[in-house]
Amino acid sequence: MSPTIDVEITSETTARAILASAAVDPVDLQATETETLEAVVHRFLHSVAKDQNVGLEVVYRKGENSRHLTVLPNGKVEPRAPSTPIPTGAPTAPPPARAANSSVPPTGPVVVAAESIIYQSQPAVPPQLQTPAPNRRQGGATQSRSRTPQHQGAEEAVTGPLEALVDLVAAPASPVASDPARLGLRGRLNAALGLKLVPKEASLEMRLRDAQTIIAGPLPDRALIGVMQVKGGVGKTPLSIALTDTIATYRGSRRVVCADLGEVGGSFSDRVTVPPAHGSDVLDLLAEITPAATDVRPTMLRQYLTQQPSGADVVIGGAATPLGYDQAQALGMVLSQHRDLIVADTGNSILADSWQWVAGAAHVALIPVPIRTDAAIGAQRTLKALAAVRPDLLSRTVIVITDGPGDIPADEHDIVERFSNLAVPVCRMPYEPRFAGGKRIALPQLRRPTQDALTVLAATAIGLMGHAAG
Structure with a gap:
């Protein structure tokens, strides 16, 4: 029997996913400055379907509207029953601050912060820690990251009724490290669903692992x-x-x-x-x-x-x-x-x-x-x-x-x-x-x-x- 996940949109930037067939805690999802909420939800569903290698049955709820979908291991989304369509308007605004353990890849050169925080015109630094973005200050807290599209050149396109997700499919994770992720969305998925997803190659967790190796x-x-x-x-x-x-x-x-x-x-x-x-x-x-x-x-x-x-x-x-x-x-x-x-x-x-x-x-x-x-x-x-x-x-x-x-x-x-x-x-x-x-x-x-x-x-x-x- 295919697993079923109930996804409820709780605000413009947050959602909650509940695995109906297992006694695990709900997984909270949140939009970021580089991903809309729809992209975050799809990446979550695709990761589960790919790990289980089955078609994942999804009930997608937003207010009074709901849609029954199937997310395949290759990332494609297919409808399972007639229902009202999911709105596909402009990308939702990002939240005012990112959670401290977010796994969104930093996009700046060598940085001294949980996020990529460094300035331009740098001499050479250890290649394991290099990545590109100017510093930025927001609301008294330090935030810095490029606004470079994160999912350009995705290998798998989404087909079906979710046209808004076509350009937002997450790129496949690079198998650089075999240890499962402990931080960010993938870390929460591993803890909640017993998965063994590895961190993305350019993620904060991988940068920290590289740093620990150097130390x-x-x-x-x-x-x-x-x-x-x-x-x-x-x-x-x-x-x-x-x-x-x-x-x-x-x-x-x-x-x-x-x-x-x-x-x-x-x-x-x-x-x-x-x-x-x-x-x-x-x-x-x-x-x-x-x-x-x-x-x-x-x-x-x-x-x-x-x-x-x-x-x-x-x-x-x-x-x-x-x-x-x-x-x-x-x-x-x-x-x-x-x-x-x-x-x-x-x-x-x-x-x-x-x-x-x-x-x-x-x-x-x-x-x-x-x-x-x-x-x-x-x-x-x-x-x-x-x-x-x-x-x-x-x-x-x-x-x-x-x-x-x-x-x-x-x-x-x-x-x-x-x-x-x-x-x-x-x-x-x-x-x-x-x-x-x-x-x-x-x-x-x-x-x-x-x-x-x-x-x-x-x-x-x-x-x-x-x-x-x-």
């Missing part, structure tokens, strides 16, 4: 990411901590460490999930190392590192004395012996010895820039200072536009243009309340778009490390 991949010796900005209060510390937690999630426990190399009295201890105990800072660690020491026992090192729930370690700077250049270098040598990667949270002074060491040793530099003119000026000064120390590092420096209280959205275009004209990659982070509110950073408590953004940012940074010389 878990090989790194250069003494790998170091410097989070740098001479302007204070721009979010260096929360970005450093969250980025470290993200990398640890995919590389494993005790593989990455976040080092507090900022000025004395910074907020690092106030932002990590598990604050370090008294007497476990960098200076105490370095006091245990003799000049002739060529290695440090792991058990001794763990006394001065504080493990976070993500599996990452953190170490704070001196409680009373800023680190000298040689001390920072010695710390880097010790940590690199036992950890794959160091993420360095730096201070605001380019004259500080620890800042100079990070600038000279980093494989990649990340510069957070809130949407404020003073922060943009600070970022330009940071670039100038990096150019004086390491001109080659500029090709592996990423400007990370952030969103927080006090930002001026109208200035975003001008700020971005400053850096795009310098051919520096410019990425965009979504608004994160825990960053803006000064709270402790626990990765599971961050918004889903923020977690996805951090995953892509981490992959972008690690991908750029491959361009480092030596």
